[in-house]
Amino acid sequence: MPTYTALTTLADKDAAEAMGEAMEMMTPEPTGVGVFEIEDGSGLWEVGGYFVEAPDSADLALLAAAYDAAPFAVSELPETDWVAKVRRDLAPVVAGRFFVYGSHDADKVPADSIPLLIEAAMAFGTGHHGTTLGCLRALDRLATAGFVGSNVADIGCGTAVLAMAAAKIWPNPVLASDIDMVAVDVAVANVACNALEGRVTCVEAAGFDHPVLSGAAPFDLVFANILKGPLIMLSPDMAKAIVPGGYAILSGILNEQADEVAGVYARNGFNVVHREEIVDWTTLTLGKL
Template sequence: MPTFTALTTLPGKAPAEALGEALESLNPEPTGVGVFEIEDGSGLWEVGAYFTEAPDAAGLALLAAMHGAKDFTVSELPETDWVAHVKRELSPVTAGRFFVYGSHDADKVPADAVPLLIEAAMAFGTGHHGTTQGCLRAIDRLATAGEVPASVADIGCGTAVLAMAAARIWDVTPVAGDIDPVAVEVADANLAANGMAGRVICVEATGFDHPEIAKGAPFDLVLANILKGPLIDLAADTARQLAPGGHAVLSGLLNEQADEVTAAYAAEGLDLVQAEVIGDWTTLTLRKPG
């Protein structure tokens, strides 16, 4: 069955959401619609729709004009064996002592590695993105340096791969929070798949705003692999929630965004320990004096 995509961009969240809603009234109807902010500082939002038959070109042009969007770009996607594609493209990743793999590569886990089983279908944070790799490598460096955190928070946890990594190497039960309830379900499923049920407390939360997270504070280690804007918004809370001498590992940052985030945390008293670049992405490790 063929799949068609129709993509456009326009400035502003409200207009983008309005266009996304309007797309659902097209005939033929889209099988799915997505509205996403483009995290490059441009203020643009991407609106996309998926169709199982060629979409109405005139209808798309009219909607774009009505909502102040660029003309839609329509593409037909080739039929793909996604299982084979995933097995081919998502090869295992080594990040410090950690080995992130899918179940199809279970026979490749090195005997001396810390294994983390993350299936490609399990939302975001498979370990293949430079931001996740950077965070895992930062955790590895802290452990190598002799850090032994007694309390860990993973803010915006996604698959909870970072919280699981911490729980694998330290005697700690991290608390992992995400604003998306689906991500929390995914995190719990990942824990079960790794034989780690109960080793991480997964909660639906915005930032640090949850009783389970409050119970664990102050934290010796805060992990946050999210986006520039939310990271800046969390700077003051992170500084308050960190114990003296505690570390924060932050990512989800394009390289050109790292200085702005570093400055926001420096204003709250946190010192930069290391900034690691992997491709287009930077991971920051910061420390609260004390």
């Protein structure tokens, strides 16, 4: 069965969110609607819908006019077995001592590696993206230098691959949180696949705003692989949540944004210990003064 996408852009966040809500009321009904800020500095927002039947072009034109948006671009996507495609396209990833793989590549796990199983159907945060890969490499560097995390949190955990990596190499439990309950469910499933139940606890939370996280703070290592805006907003809480001498590993940062993020964190008591660029993305390892 083909899938149809309908995408448009507009300049106002509130209007974009309102348009997204209006789009959900269309007939035929979309199977999903997304509203995202475009990360190119343009200030534009993208509104998109996914349909199993071709959307009504007149309805889309009315929506665009009502919210002062660009005309919708409608595309038909061919039927694809996405899990099979992911399995073909996502080869195992090596990040220092860590080996991130899908179950279809279980026979390829090196004997001297730390394996992290991420199922193909749960492919966001697999280690293939420069942000996740950078965080795993940063963790490997800290561990190689002799650091042992005794109280670790993964904020915006996605698949929980970073939390699981910490739990695999250090003995103490790790906390993982995400603002999206779907991501939390994925994280829980991955934790089970890696036999880490009881070692990694996953909760739904925005930042550190959860009793489990606030009760466990302060931490000696916090991962936050999110985006520049949330990282900057989180910086005062991060400063309170990490002990002096502890570390923050931050990513989701475009290379041209890294100086700004590092500057904000410097004003909150952190210094840059290491900085790595992988294609378009920067990972910062920061030390708490």
